[in-house]
Amino acid sequence: MTTRVELTKVQVLGKNPTSFDDPITLSVVLEVFERVPTDPIDVKFTWAPIWDFSVDQELDELEVGPLTTLGKHEFTIQSDGPDFSQVPDPTGPTALLVSFTYKNQEFLHLGFNTTITCDGDIPDAFTSADQLTRFVGKCHPKHTVIQWDANASAENDTESINSACGEQRSKEIIQSPHESNKDSVGEPPLKKRREID
Numbered sequence: 001m002t003t004r005v006e007l008t009k010v011q012v013l014g015k016n017p018t019s020f021d022d023p024i025t026l027s028v029v030l031e032v033f034e035r036v037p038t039d040p041i042d043v044k045f046t047w048a049p050i051w052d053f054s055v056d057q058e059l060d061e062l063e064v065g066p067l068t069t070l071g072k073h074e075f076t077i078q079s080d081g082p083d084f085s086q087v088p089d090p091t092g093p094t095a096l097l098v099s100f101t102y103k104n105q106e107f108l109h110l111g112f113n114t115t116i117t118c119d120g121d122i123p124d125a126f127t128s129a130d131q132l133t134r135f136v137g138k139c140h141p142k143h144t145v146i147q148w149d150a151n152a153s154a155e156n157d158t159e160s161i162n163s164a165c166g167e168q169r170s171k172e173i174i175q176s177p178h179e180s181n182k183d184s185v186g187e188p189p190l191k192k193r194r195e196i197d
Contacts (some may be wrong), residue, residue, distance in 0.1 A: 003148035004033040005041075007108055008072060012136045020090065020116060020132035021081035024059070026098065029074045030108075032067050037102060038149050040065040045079035046097040049087050057082055064100075084129040091116045096136055105146040113137040 009029040015022070024045065045059040060079030067073050077098075084090045094116060100108035115135045126132070 001034040003035045003037050005037065005067070005102075005107060006031050006033070006143060007110075007141050009074075010110060010139050010141070012112075013076065017117075017133045017135040019081075020084055020129040020134045022134070023078050023081055024096065024136070025076060025078040027074065027076050029072055030067070031072045032070050034070070035148070036067055036070060038066065039103060041067070042101045043077055044099045044101070046099070047082040048095045048097050049090075050093045050095065051088065055087050057086055081134075084126050084132060090126060090129075090132055091118050091122060102146060102148060105144075107144050107146045109142045109144070111140045111142070113140075 007028070008031045009027070011027045013025040013027050040063040042061065043064055044061045047057040047059055049055050059082060062077060062079075064075055064077065065073075082090075094114045096112040096114045098110040098112075099106055100110075115137060117133045117135070119131045119133065123131075
């Protein structure tokens with residue numbers, strides 16, 4: 001069995017639209033299949049304005065779990081709001097990115113279309129976020145297949161080895177009936193391998 005974790009639902013909580021620098025809160029439902037992961041899942045929020053050069057802001061990082069049972073798990077995650085002063089034009093096109101990783105491997109990436117509007121005329125330079133309103137729009141999820149836990153890999157390797165050994169043993173049995181009455185020294189019998197949980 002191998003672990004599989006998939007997104008079932010994601011929803012923005014609280015006022016939306018809201019003030020530019022308000023905290024960002026999401027309700028997330030993940031479903032675990034076959035085998036539960038042994039460690040927590042890392043979540044990272046990134047504010048990513050689409051600009052000529054990188055002005056991304058890492059808003060927050062947190063841990064979820066570990067998820068100890070199969071089935072659906074619903075939880076709420078929250079990050080600080082973005083800092084308007086770090087963006088040349090806060091009203092430009094922007095994405096909110098939420099990354100889910102397990103042992104430094106990203107298995108789920110959420111990208112939200114985000115719209116920033118200004119109440120009144122847009123100044124040459126913003127001195128506060130008071131005029132700015134943030135709307136987090138449609139989510140575009142992307143799943144990636146990763147290797148979850150080493151024990152799952154070891155279990156698969158053991159099954160492959162046992163299968164290969166079984167095939168070799170069958171060949172020996174098929175090839176030896178004419179020698180059943182001869183005294184001979186053959187390979188030692190196969191020992192039962194210890195099963196790996």
